[in-house]
Amino acid sequence: MTPGDAIVIGTFSRRMRLRLADGREVDARIRGKRLRPVCGDRVTAQEIPDEREWLVTAIRDRDNALTRPNMRGQIEVLAANIDLLVVVAASPPAPDWFVVDRYLCAAEDMGVPAAVVFNKSDLHGPAFPELQDYEAIGYPTVSCSAHSGDGIDRLQAIIRDKTAIIVGQSGVGKSSLINRLGSDARLRTGDVSERSGEGRHTTVNSMLLGLPGGGAVIDSPGVRDYAPALESETRVIHGFRELERARHDCRFANCRHLREPGCAVKAAVADGRISARRYESYKRLLALTTRLNSP
Ligand code: GDP
Ligand code: ZN
Numbered sequence: 303m304t305p306g307d308a309i310v311i312g313t314f315s316r317r318m319r320l321r322l323a324d325g326r327e328v329d330a331r332i333r334g335k336r337l338r339p340v341c342g343d344r345v346t347a348q349e350i351p352d353e354r355e356w357l358v359t360a361i362r363d364r365d366n367a368l369t370r371p372n373m374r375g376q377i378e379v380l381a382a383n384i385d386l387l388v389v390v391a392a393s394p395p396a397p398d399w400f401v402v403d404r405y406l407c408a409a410e411d412m413g414v415p416a417a418v419v420f421n422k423s424d425l426h427g428p429a430f431p432e433l434q435d436y437e438a439i440g441y442p443t444v445s446c447s448a449h450s451g452d453g454i455d456r457l458q459a460i461i462r463d464k465t466a467i468i469v470g471q472s473g474v475g476k477s478s479l480i481n482r483l484g485s486d487a488r489l490r491t492g493d494v495s496e497r498s499g500e501g502r503h504t505t506v507n508s509m510l511l512g513l514p515g516g517g518a519v520i521d522s523p524g525v526r527d528y529a530p531a532l533e534s535e536t537r538v539i540h541g542f543r544e545l546e547r548a549r550h551d552c553r554f555a556n557c558r559h560l561r562e563p564g565c566a567v568k569a570a571v572a573d574g575r576i577s578a579r580r581y582e583s584y585k586r587l588l589a590l591t592t593r594l595n596s597p
Contacts, residue, residue, distance in 0.1 A: 308356075310343040314507040318358060320347055330356035337361060341508040341520050342383040342465060366412040368467060368522075370530045371594065380524040381467050381508065387414050388461070388519075390470035390479065392421040398471055399432055403583035404529035405469050406441065407541025411532060416441055417460050421475040423447040435577040439544045448478035458483060461517045465510070469525040480521050484514040531594050538588045544576050545584055558588065 311327065312319030318330040318339060330347055332339060337358065339345050344362040364382040372378040387409040391397045402418060409416035418436045420429065424447040433443045442460055446453025457479070460466075468476045508522040532538055539559070540546050545567050549557065553564025559581075570576040 306347060307362075308345050308347045308358075309510070310339045310341050310345060310358075311510040312507060313339070313341055320345070320356060320358070322347070328356050329354065330358050332358045338379065340367070340379050341381045341510045341522065344383065366414055368408060368412065368469075368525075368530065370524060370528050378524070380522045381520045383465065384412070384414050384467050384520065385464035386461065386466040387412075387416040388419055388457075388466050388468045389416060390419045390421055390468060390474045390476050392474040393426050393430070394422075395471060395473045397430065397432070399579065400583050400586060401471050401529050402432075402436075403542070403580065404531075404587060406436075407532065407538065407587060408530040410541040410543060410546075411530075411537055418443045419457060419470075419479070420445045421448055421479060423452050424450045432579065435580060438577075439580075446479075448475045448482040451482065454479075454482055458513070458515050461513065461519065463516045465518045465520065467520040467522065467525070469522075469529075472526045476525075477521070480511065480519055483519065532587070532591050534595060535588060535591055538584065538591050541587070542580060542584045544570075544580065548576060560585070560588075 308320040308322045345358045346360040347356045367382045368380045389405040423445045444456045548567045548570045551566035559567040571581045
């Protein structure tokens, strides 16, 4: 069989679900230990004679990748070739805006557009003022409810024809939103775990799910309780787009916007052009990145 191109639409340990160029979906395993395909990867795959499975032989160059440090401090890739990062917050649980900011930072780092979704609008009154901060710096925001369906059409419109990854603290309603958007997520999760012959309850997998209105969402358990860290301090300022814009007017090119004189970022915070809360997030992430990167 001639090898062909495919896209990874499900991962389960060393097993994969692929969508082939002709639209067929097949199970696959991976050649060698070093190859680690993730959802969204474009791969080369070939049919294995006399077997039901296909074999993934190569990963094509990634446009981008969402990563996080794992328990051993190594970089783990969660998903690849993403067009949009959708950060979800809600109330309850109490919104952790620092987590939102860290994900937005990751999006800037990857060069991927991002949107902020506030779910569970059925439970609270007026929108949280933090959402306006995000709108003001150019992130589209959506207030919606996976339960009532309110605002889901706006979310659908933002994702249409894109491959979006849905991230955010656990309990904010990511799975509920993915189901509401119309993907048959639960069905397909069961599908892969059954085919690979492993227990359904221990399933830790990622899925790329097509949406009826066009576009797809990546559902990755890796984004439940972690937010990505950054490789170096210089990436942190880049991750806060309004600080990145302001910093060009700082007196010192290597200004860290903490205690330096002539700091344009601090001046903008002082007169309200930059949100003090976002600036606090910047300082926290800078401290965290410094700690993670020091031996
Ligand atoms: P995830 O951990 O982010 O995937 O969150 P889930 O989708 O599992 O949802 C967590 C809890 O919030 C569940 O009990 C959901 O039923 C509930 N939930 C999700 N979306 C909404 C919503 O729009 N409104 C309300 N009231 N509850 C929601
Ligand atoms: Zn500065």
